[in-house]
Amino acid sequence: MDRFVWSNGLLEINETLVIQQRGVRLYxxxxxxxxxxxxxxxxxxxxxxxxQKNHECCISIPLSxxxxxxxxxxxVGKSAKIxxxxxxxxxxxxxxxxxxxxFSYIKLSFKEHGQIEFYRRLTEEMTQKRWENTPASQPxxxxxxxxxxxxxxxxxxxxxxxxxxxxxxxxxxxSEAFEDLNKLMVKAKEMVELSRSIASKIKEKQGDITEDExxxxxxxxxxxxxxxxxxxxxxxxxxxxxxxLAKQLSDMLQAPLEERGGMMxxxxxxxxxxxxxxxxxxxxxxxxxxxxxxxxxxxxxxxRVFDSGVMVVQLQSHSEEEMIVSxxxxxxxKGSLTAEEFAKLLGLSVLLSxxxxxxxxxxxxxxxxxxxxxxxxxxxxx
Amino acid sequence: MHRRGVGAGAIAKKKFAEAKYxxxxxxxxxxQIAQMSKQLETFRSHLEEFASKHKQEIRKSSQFRVQFQExxxxxxxxxxxxxKGFWSEMLGVGDFYYELGVQIIEVCLALKHRNGGLITLDExxxxxxxxRGKFAxxxxxxxxxxxxKKLKAMGNGFGMIPVGGSYLVQSVPAELNMDHTxxxxxxxxxxxxxxxxxxEGLKWERERAGHVLDHLLKEGLAWLDMxxxxxxxxxxxxxxxxxxxxxxxxxxxxQMSP
Numbered sequence: 001m002d003r004f005v006w007s008n009g010l011l012e013i014n015e016t017l018v019i020q021q022r023g024v025r026l027y028x029x030x031x032x033x034x035x036x037x038x039x040x041x042x043x044x045x046x047x048x049x050x051x052q053k054n055h056e057c058c059i060s061i062p063l064s065x066x067x068x069x070x071x072x073x074x075x076v077g078k079s080a081k082i083x084x085x086x087x088x089x090x091x092x093x094x095x096x097x098x099x100x101x102x103f104s105y106i107k108l109s110f111k112e113h114g115q116i117e118f119y120r121r122l123t124e125e126m127t128q129k130r131w132e133n134t135p136a137s138q139p140x141x142x143x144x145x146x147x148x149x150x151x152x153x154x155x156x157x158x159x160x161x162x163x164x165x166x167x168x169x170x171x172x173x174x175s176e177a178f179e180d181l182n183k184l185m186v187k188a189k190e191m192v193e194l195s196r197s198i199a200s201k202i203k204e205k206q207g208d209i210t211e212d213e214x215x216x217x218x219x220x221x222x223x224x225x226x227x228x229x230x231x232x233x234x235x236x237x238x239x240x241x242x243x244x245l246a247k248q249l250s251d252m253l254q255a256p257l258e259e260r261g262g263m264m265x266x267x268x269x270x271x272x273x274x275x276x277x278x279x280x281x282x283x284x285x286x287x288x289x290x291x292x293x294x295x296x297x298x299x300x301x302x303x304r305v306f307d308s309g310v311m312v313v314q315l316q317s318h319s320e321e322e323m324i325v326s327x328x329x330x331x332x333x334k335g336s337l338t339a340e341e342f343a344k345l346l347g348l349s350v351l352l353s354x355x356x357x358x359x360x361x362x363x364x365x366x367x368x369x370x371x372x373x374x375x376x377x378x379x380x381x382x
Numbered sequence: 383m384h385r386r387g388v389g390a391g392a393i394a395k396k397k398f399a400e401a402k403y404x405x406x407x408x409x410x411x412x413x414q415i416a417q418m419s420k421q422l423e424t425f426r427s428h429l430e431e432f433a434s435k436h437k438q439e440i441r442k443s444s445q446f447r448v449q450f451q452e453x454x455x456x457x458x459x460x461x462x463x464x465x466k467g468f469w470s471e472m473l474g475v476g477d478f479y480y481e482l483g484v485q486i487i488e489v490c491l492a493l494k495h496r497n498g499g500l501i502t503l504d505e506x507x508x509x510x511x512x513x514r515g516k517f518a519x520x521x522x523x524x525x526x527x528x529x530x531k532k533l534k535a536m537g538n539g540f541g542m543i544p545v546g547g548s549y550l551v552q553s554v555p556a557e558l559n560m561d562h563t564x565x566x567x568x569x570x571x572x573x574x575x576x577x578x579x580x581x582e583g584l585k586w587e588r589e590r591a592g593h594v595l596d597h598l599l600k601e602g603l604a605w606l607d608m609x610x611x612x613x614x615x616x617x618x619x620x621x622x623x624x625x626x627x628x629x630x631x632x633x634x635x636x637q638m639s640p
Contacts, residue, residue: 177436181450184432187425189457194418201411209411217415220422225460225467241466266536271484281480283465284535308555311537351554372599372606 001028002101003086005094006164007060009050011043014134018042019121022052023112027081029103040108042121045131047084057164059097061086063131071119072107080115081107082122095161188224195226215239243297245282245290249273250299253313257301261348262318266291266303266311268349306355307362320359327360328379336369336378426468433472440473444522450475451528462532482521482529485510490553498602499554500566500620503527503542506551546570550620556601561594566618574607574617 011017020041026033026049035057041048047066051057067085074080085105110118198217202209209217219239221228249269256272257264264272266287274281282290291303291313300316330345331337337345339354346353357377360366367380439446454461454469461469462479470476489509493501507523514521530551533540539555545567552558558566568583569575580591595616598604607615 177439177446178449180432180436181446181453184428185453185457187428188454188459191418191421191425192458194414194421198411198414198418201414209415213412213415216419220415220418222464222466223422223468224425225454225463225469226458227460227463241464267487267533270536271487274480274484279477280471281465281477281484283462283470283476283480284483284532286464286466288535305537309537309539310555370600372596375600 001026001033001103001106002096002098003065003089003093003106004049004059004061004096004098006096006161007048007058009041009048009055009058009060012045015043015045018044018125019118021110021112021114021118023110023114024049025079025109025111027107027109028098028101029105030107031103033097033106035097037111040118042118042125044125044134063125063129065089066126069119069122069126071115079109079111080113081109082115082119083107191224192226195221195224199228242286242290242293245286246293246297246299249287249290249313250294250301252276253301254315257313257315261346261352262315263312263348263352264314265349265351266313269313307358308355310351310355312352312355323356324360324363324365327356327377328365331357331360331366331377332379336376338374338376340374342377426472429468429472433474437473440475441478441519444520444525447475448522448524462528478519479525479529479532482510482525483533485513486526486529486533486551487553489513490551494554497619497622498604499539499552499556500603500618501551501553502545502620503549503551505620554601556603561590562598565591565594565598566621569616569618570621573621574615576613576615578613 020039022039023037024040025037026035035049036051036053038049038051038057041050044063046060046062048058048060050059065086067087069082069084072081072083083105084107088104108115108118195217202214202217218228219241222239222241252273253264253269270282270284270287273287288303288311291301294301294303302314302316304312304314306312326346327342330342334341337357339350339357342348342357343350343353348356354375357366361368361377361380365380366377367382369376369378440450451461459469461467461473461475464470465476465480467476486506489506490499490501493509503523503526507521507526510521510526527542527549530540530542537555539552541552543550543552543558543563543566545563550566564584565575565580568580575595577588577591577595580586580595581588584591595604598616598618599606603620604616604618607617
């Protein structure tokens, strides 16, 4: 593998692509090369290999380096291979992926097949030796004026080297990030254990905890993202943060709620609020915990959970009786209604109008006709 | 849990209790809370340091996000529980997932009239990516799954049904039990299923098969094709691929449904 040089993979003038094949892994002699799976390209002049995932990793070898080559049949669990025996590397060879190798041959392992055709074309090229007839000149770089070929080659190699350094740097960054993450998690775990110890002590009443201290403890748990089963029983899930949030929401949602018949699904509220905020968004749990505090804070909104599990925020002024009466009136008026029809009438979402109809049904004012054509509600005359 | 009582008697009692505990080497809860406050500050600055070095990594690498989430879960921490949490504030993980949640809800809402509130994870992924635009951060399916898990807190029946090696994402509170799920899995191959296929494939009686398929019809998750050759076919819009489906507006859908 020490015969390969770094390459940009660009074809040179007079060089033509003959065939390419994906899913090829390189071997340095009998050992897997320290490269991933890639694409191998055969041109009139060279054998080029490029990493499938990282296109900047690209190497090549002139066909003139090949002494001979042979097929190696596939075996159980082994892909078919082409073994290529090579001349020693010239002393002025450009840098490549390997400085030295104890092997004088490489292998191409065809993990996605294609070896038959590749072998055939390689044979053709090695027979015709087209590279001898049309010596390739260097590809012209995009910006610079023409220079001596040697200088240009150095320029390209310099770029290659920078890219390789950058790639190594990225890899290093990621592994450093993981290491730092590990250390961070160890510290976080200590916090979790401490909080568990505190929670069990509160439960067992070991020590005298004030209201204040409990609230502080809950806010610590919130900061760390630790679940809080013990104090939730006595104090609910809210903290000062949620109280503030509840007040903000109450201000913010008055108008939208009025526009939507006094009721909005919680998912709709979530989208509305977060779109308005733009950043420092609320988590779903933040929203739920804040809404749970409406009643205790005497705000004019309520969080309501229907039997189906649908959660809504509704204006307190829209009482249950009003909703039921309105549902009954509308249904009686039209004789019967489906959720879709009711939704159109009120300008509500189908989901919420269905909940109102179900509620009226639950209270005995409506009854249903459930068929494959849909769910239709009638006034209950029984 | 009781408040500190007032009065000399209560104070004396408290001191006695404290002494007893300290004698036994037990640390009191309130002392630990004070300790936690200090440790929290220390942790916060560690996290700040981590963020200054690696915040980009979280944004750029979905692999790193997976690793991060799994480690948090292992130690018992939920970095997405609150937007006010340290993790969210300093690493920005919160905003990433909460915004994704908004995008998921909006896609599901927009397509509900067509698929009844059931969509493949693949299609959801494609549409969310499209909505985010060319210059936005890439998101993986793992990211979507985590965002959806968080959305469950808001009721509304967000759930995931394993089907054909991936998932169907449910965004309406339709009641789907094991029977419905297994029929969905059966229909995954062709996008539709007949009563006979359900009977033979699952070895059910005709009545059970019919009952389950009718429920899917009622919930708007299946459409009935009575004009198919042979038996009527129950089609599941959620399983339509882009090639065979055509976008229908909510108005058109209302006109089409029985």
